[in-house]
Amino acid sequence: MRVGLRSPVEIGHDGRVPEPPGVPTMKPIQFDRDETRAIVADIQDYFREELDQSIGAIPAEMLMQFFAEKMGGYFYNAGLHDAQALVRRKIDDVSDEIFGLEQPTGRR
Template identity: 65%
Template sequence: MKPITFSREETKAMVGEIQEYFRDELDQDIGSLPAEMLMRFFSEKMGAYFYNRGLYDAQDLIGKRMDSLRDDVFQLEQPTRHLR
């Protein structure tokens, strides 16, 4: 699996979110470098968990759509004397 990477703009946005969280929830200031290091740690160590959760959600959605599509196709069936 290729590593999860983010653009510079995405990284800056996430660093800002981390800094805001520390300020609002922990009443602490955290610099850009420590915030980026924390973001990269979570990306490397925890990112796969979030990524996989997204895949599972997508698989579930696709499965539900396929079931719905299968039902729609069966509704198109015309009556005949032949039984399946």
């Protein structure tokens, strides 16, 4: 009996252990060039208006990437919960519509 030996774990190119096949994962949050510019401008405006500080475009973009990587999952999960609630309401609506299609029978 071998003690303490485990099967090798393959590490991805990003340094993370990949999820087993079939396990859904969140895609990395990526913004196109126009979205990035808009977000960077919003961050710069916030620093200027709320903190009375200036922040360059590169540090603002780095801050955006930090929040996307570290906190994006929280926003993603909130969006999933909202979507799940919407789907439940729609299923309830469809179920009600189907129930409304039932025809009276002699058994009722």
